[in-house]
Amino acid sequence: MPALIFDCDGVLADTEKDGHLAAFNQTFDYFKLPVQWTINDYAAKLKIGGGKERLKSLLTPEFIAKAKLPSDSEGQAVAVTNWHRYKTEIYTQLVEQGIMPARPGIARIVEEANSAGWRLAVASTSHEKSVRAVLNHAVGDELASKFSVFAGDIVPHKKPAPDIYLLALEKLAVSVNEAIVVEDSNNGLVAATTAGLRTLVTISSFTSGENFDGASLVVSSLGDYAQGEKSTVIENPNNLTLSEVVTLNDLNNIMKTPCPV
Numbered sequence: 001m002p003a004l005i006f007d008c009d010g011v012l013a014d015t016e017k018d019g020h021l022a023a024f025n026q027t028f029d030y031f032k033l034p035v036q037w038t039i040n041d042y043a044a045k046l047k048i049g050g051g052k053e054r055l056k057s058l059l060t061p062e063f064i065a066k067a068k069l070p071s072d073s074e075g076q077a078v079a080v081t082n083w084h085r086y087k088t089e090i091y092t093q094l095v096e097q098g099i100m101p102a103r104p105g106i107a108r109i110v111e112e113a114n115s116a117g118w119r120l121a122v123a124s125t126s127h128e129k130s131v132r133a134v135l136n137h138a139v140g141d142e143l144a145s146k147f148s149v150f151a152g153d154i155v156p157h158k159k160p161a162p163d164i165y166l167l168a169l170e171k172l173a174v175s176v177n178e179a180i181v182v183e184d185s186n187n188g189l190v191a192a193t194t195a196g197l198r199t200l201v202t203i204s205s206f207t208s209g210e211n212f213d214g215a216s217l218v219v220s221s222l223g224d225y226a227q228g229e230k231s232t233v234i235e236n237p238n239n240l241t242l243s244e245v246v247t248l249n250d251l252n253n254i255m256k257t258p259c260p261v
Helices: 017-031 039-045 051-056 063-064 073-096 106-115 126-139 165-171 186-194 248-255
Strands: 003-006 119-124 147-153 179-183 198-202 216-220 233-235
Touching: 003 165, 017 039, 017 073, 039 198, 051 073, 063 073, 073 126, 106 119, 106 186, 106 248, 119 165, 126 147, 147 165, 165 179, 165 186, 165 233, 179 216, 179 248, 186 198, 198 248
Parallel strands: 003 119, 003 179, 119 147, 179 198, 198 216
Antiparallel strands: 216 233
16 A cells, blocks of 8 residues: 655644744753744754754854853763753643644545555654654544654654655655655755655745755645635646645545656
């Protein structure tokens, strides 16, 4: 049976502004670090795959001196690990408080795919605990239990490298012809298409201006009648016939289009 593989942040829920950014800034406050990221700062940091990697980007000589951090790389690595652990706890609490609702159509399409016997997975460079918290919140515990979760530091290179998607294909025991990815960013799209996967992009609040060349379809969201949200088509290179929401039939039609080369 085919596999439907989701990214997490920006796809299952629009988590960045009210979730990750808020958690990073609370972490900086807690550890008395001389930094607060603005929305523009964080938009730039999103070009870096992975939360630890974004934190490591702070470690300029000037910042190390101002924050009174250890001068050795081992001590700095311990500090980053501690910051990231605290940030993950704060972020998980924010998810559990329901601050970030699931994106339109996520629970619907997951229910349709599960009923049709599709394999379900999440492939993300975020911490696994954070991913599972968002997944449970977005689709409910019962459907979340159907998912394979590939997240965090389980591959050598994070997106835009294809490693996480290559691992997902291997573990799910499916070929590129049996899977479709849902992403929201250029980094994620590059990771998926480099792995040879057809990719549906649902743009999110931080990614609307990005380049999505190579996507099989680009839409505003999956859409959901119950939420009064229609799916607006932004790029449709395969000239697919679509309705007001993205359905499982649409995903099947995407699967019939050429794989990226």
